[in-house]
Amino acid sequence: MVSSGTLIAFAIVSLGMVCSPGPNMIYLLSRSVSQGRAAGVVSLLGVILGFVFYIIATMLGLSALFLIVPYVYETVKWAGAVYLLWLAWNSVKPGAASIFKPHTLSVEPPKKLFLMGFMTNLLNPKIAVLYVSLLPQFVDPSRGSVLLQSATLGLTQIVVSFAVNLLIVLAASNVASWFGTRPMWLRMQQWLMASVLTGLAARLAFDRR
Secondary structure, three states: OOOHHHHHHHHHHHHHHHOOOOHHHHHHHHHHHHHOHHHHHHHHHHHHHHHHHHHHHHHHHHHHHHHHOHHHHHHHHHHHHHHHHHHHHHHHOOOOOOOOOOOOOOOOOHHHHHHHHHHHHHOOHHHHHHHHHHHHHHOOHHHOOHHHHHHHHHHHHHHHHHHHHHHHHHOHHHHHHHHHOOHHHHHHHHHHHHHHHHHHHHHHHOOOO
16 A cells, blocks of 8 residues: 555645646646636546556556566666756757637537547656656555555556646636746746656666666
8 A cells, every 4th residue: 555655745746747738638627718717627527537647557557567577667767867868958948939829719519628638648758757757766565565556656656746737728718818927937947846856867767677
């Protein structure tokens, strides 16, 4: 079973990740501003389904593959570390643009909104690599079932992501305007996230299987 300390630590990391601007946030902001809160909520449900897909894949497929083929684990570990560093650099590099400038989108029916939210998350390489890179760092085989621990951590990540993204959807216009007029605050958030990503990359790179 996951310890309370580990669960809190993972929840904090999950909070940092969901607050880091990316494709999901861009899509939800843009959709909510252009088509309204209801459309944003439907899109968010699609995004959450994408998280569920990655959690199941991580639990059932990747864990078994890592145990059977150690070199696959090493490859994914280093690829994950490099990708985390790349994300850190892209958040603070000179000329990094703010994503809080929603694009105008066409009006779509609920079914398509849900599917688009799902595909936005499913095809987001950031989510795929981060699940492989981050979640295993918080699993301790000595504390029982790895699958149960992974499920608990995954559920925690979903709850945190859903709560934060729901707030963003409900206050989309205000959020975009607030960050748009406060570049210094956005810059601080970018450097904080870059520091967290760099630390996680270092931990992952020196982690032993």
